Amino acid sequence: MKLKFWILDVNYGLVGSIPEIRLWGIAEDGSRIVVLDRSFRPYFYLLVEEGREEDVKRTVEKHASRFRILKVEVVDKRYFGRPVKALKVTCQIPKDVPRIREELARLPGVKEVLEADIRFYMRYMIDNDIYPSAWH
Structure with missing residues (x-):
């Protein structure tokens, strides 16, 4: 799914022992969203x-x-x-x-x-x- 959004903030947390990147933003239609990515490693x-x-x-x-x-x-x-x-x-x-x-x-x-x-x-x-x- 392709999504265009304005990034407001980026942080991370752990889900069990998996790091989860969180991209907080606003979609083109004005709705607030968070995009989660668990594939990245330090x-x-x-x-x-x-x-x-x-x-x-x-x-x-x-x-x-x-x-x-x-x-x-x-x-x-x-x-x-x-x-x-x-x-x-x-x-x-x-x-x-x-x-x-x-x-x-x-x-x-x-x-x-x-x-x-x-x-x-x-x-x-x-x-x-x-x-x-x-x-x-």
Whole structure:
């Protein structure tokens, strides 16, 4: 279903252990609506020592169930304009990200944790090209 609406606010909550993005707005006909999305998950990146991507990935995967990490993948990114390999770490619960970030930052081979400080609903808006106070 295609819907055009003016976004007033964006937040999230948990439904059980599933994060739910809530887009509050006004439809073209003037009715108030809320759009719910339970498909998005929090993530951040680990910048690792060159050539250690697979080693660090395996180490993170060993701790996946303890940290509720859903997926770890090697991705191509740019860091200060320079191409780098990074690990994208996808988690289950947004509020767990700070604790996971701190633990993983201490692993051998991890140089830096990137984008772990972006709020969950803001990450959703950035990734989906959503702007507040605008028609979508």
